[in-house]
Amino acid sequence: MSSPTEVSPLYQVLDAPAEPGAPPASPLPTPDLLRLYRGMVRIRTVDSRMLNLQRQGRIGFYGTATGEEAAVVGSGCAFEPRDWIFPALRQGGIALLRDYPLDLYVAQCVGNSADLLRGRQMPCHYSDRRIHFVSWSSVIATQLPHAVGAAMAARLRRDPVVCGAYLGDGATSEGDFHVAMNFAGVYRAPVVFVCQNNQFAISVPIERQTASAGIAVKAAAYGFEGVRVDGNDVLACYLATRKAVDKARAGGGPTLVEAVTYRRGGHSSSDDPSRYRDERVTEEWARRDPILRFRRWLEARGLWNDPEEERFQTEVKSAVDEAIRRVEAAPPVDPGSMFEDVFAEMPAQLRAQRREALGE
Numbered sequence: 001m002s003s004p005t006e007v008s009p010l011y012q013v014l015d016a017p018a019e020p021g022a023p024p025a026s027p028l029p030t031p032d033l034l035r036l037y038r039g040m041v042r043i044r045t046v047d048s049r050m051l052n053l054q055r056q057g058r059i060g061f062y063g064t065a066t067g068e069e070a071a072v073v074g075s076g077c078a079f080e081p082r083d084w085i086f087p088a089l090r091q092g093g094i095a096l097l098r099d100y101p102l103d104l105y106v107a108q109c110v111g112n113s114a115d116l117l118r119g120r121q122m123p124c125h126y127s128d129r130r131i132h133f134v135s136w137s138s139v140i141a142t143q144l145p146h147a148v149g150a151a152m153a154a155r156l157r158r159d160p161v162v163c164g165a166y167l168g169d170g171a172t173s174e175g176d177f178h179v180a181m182n183f184a185g186v187y188r189a190p191v192v193f194v195c196q197n198n199q200f201a202i203s204v205p206i207e208r209q210t211a212s213a214g215i216a217v218k219a220a221a222y223g224f225e226g227v228r229v230d231g232n233d234v235l236a237c238y239l240a241t242r243k244a245v246d247k248a249r250a251g252g253g254p255t256l257v258e259a260v261t262y263r264r265g266g267h268s269s270s271d272d273p274s275r276y277r278d279e280r281v282t283e284e285w286a287r288r289d290p291i292l293r294f295r296r297w298l299e300a301r302g303l304w305n306d307p308e309e310e311r312f313q314t315e316v317k318s319a320v321d322e323a324i325r326r327v328e329a330a331p332p333v334d335p336g337s338m339f340e341d342v343f344a345e346m347p348a349q350l351r352a353q354r355r356e357a358l359g360e
C-alpha cells in the first residue's frame with residue numbers, strides 16, 4: 001500500500017534484473033514489440049516536423065511529446081480499437097497508433113479545408129469517432145469527467161468498452177480531476193486514468209502542484225489502485241496499462257497509472273523553458289531517452305538494427321513530407337461553413353448574419 005509521504009518504487013521492465021540462469025524472456029511477441037518501437041519513432045519524427053512548421057509560420061501552435069513517447073505509445077497500445085481515448089495535449093501519437101491518416105493529423109494542425117474539423121479547433125485537438133478518439137477542450141482536465149461518463153454509458157449499454165482518460169500532472173489540481181476520480185471510484189467505472197507526470201505544468205514544477213508523494217497515491221483516497229510506472233520504459237507503460245485495461249473490462253473498476261517522465265521540450269511552441277528551469281536536468285533526462293533505451297533492448301535481442309532504423313526513419317519522414325505537401329495544397333476553409341453544424345435548420349438570425357458576413 002502506498003503512503004502519502006513516501007514515494008512508491010517505480011514499476012520497471014526494461015532494466016529489471018533477469019532471473020538467474022533463465023534465458024532473457026520477452027514479455028510480448030516480436031510484432032508487438034516492433035509496433036511499440038515504431039510508434040515511438042513515428043511520433044518523434046512527426047513532432048519534430050510539426051514544430052518546424054510552426055517555426056516557419058505554417059501552423060499556429062504545436063505541443064510535442066518529446067521524451068514522453070514511451071508513456072504515450074506504451075499506454076496507448078494497451079487499449080483495444082473498440083476502447084475510447086480521451087486525450088490531453090500530448091497524446092496525438094495514439095491517434096496515429098490507431099492508423100489515423102497522417103494527412104488528417106497534419107490537416108488538423110493546418111486547419112484548412114482538408115481538416116475534418118473545418119479549422120475550428122486549435123492544432124493538436126484531433127478528433128475522429130472512426131478511431132474512437134475524442135478531442136480535448138484545451139480547458140485542463142475537462143476530458144476526465146467526459147471519459148468517466150462515456151465509460152458509464154458503455155457499461156449501462158453492456159458494451160465491453162474501456163475509456164482511457166489522459167492527463168498531465170497539472171490537471172490533478174483541477175476540480176474536474178477529483179470529480180472524475182470520485183465518480184469512477186464510487187461507480188467502479190470501466191476507465192483507466194493515465195497521468196503523464198512530466199514534472200511541469202507550463203512553468204509550475206510538480207513540487208508546487210501537490211503535497212502528496214507522487215500522483216498514483218491519490219487513487220487510494222478514491223478507493224482504487226494507483227500504480228507508479230517508469231514513464232521512459234515503454235514495456236512497463238504497456239504492461240501496467242494493459243493490466244489496468246483488462247481489469248476494468250472484467251468489471252474490476254478504475255486504475256490510475258502514473259507514468260513518471262519528463263517534458264524535454266517547451267510546454268508548447270509558445271514557451272521558452274530555459275526561463276524557469278535548469279536545463280542541465282533536461283540533459284540528464286535526455287540520457288534516459290525512451291526511444292534509445294528501447295532500441296538498445298531490441299538490438300541486444302537481435303530484433304532491430306541500423307539498416308532497419310534507417311529504412312524506417314526514411315519511410316516516416318517521406319510519409320510526413322508527402323502528407324504536408326498534399327494538405328498545404330488544399331484551399332482555405334469556406335468562411336460560410338462557420339455558420340453550419342450547430343442547428344439542423346439554420347435559424348433566421350443566423351441566416352441573416354451569414355448573408356452579412358459573406359456580403360450576399
Ligand SMILES: Cc1ncc(C[n+]2csc(CCOP(=O)(O)OP(=O)(O)O)c2C)c(N)n1
Nearest residue numbers: 089138139140168169170171198200201202
Ligand atoms: C482550466 C485551465 N487552466 C489553465 C489553463 C492554461 N494551461 C494550459 S496547459 C497548462 C498546463 C498543463 O499541465 P499538465 O496538466 O501537467 O499537462 P502537460 O501540458 O504538462 O502535459 C495550463 C495551466 C488551461 N488551459 N485550462
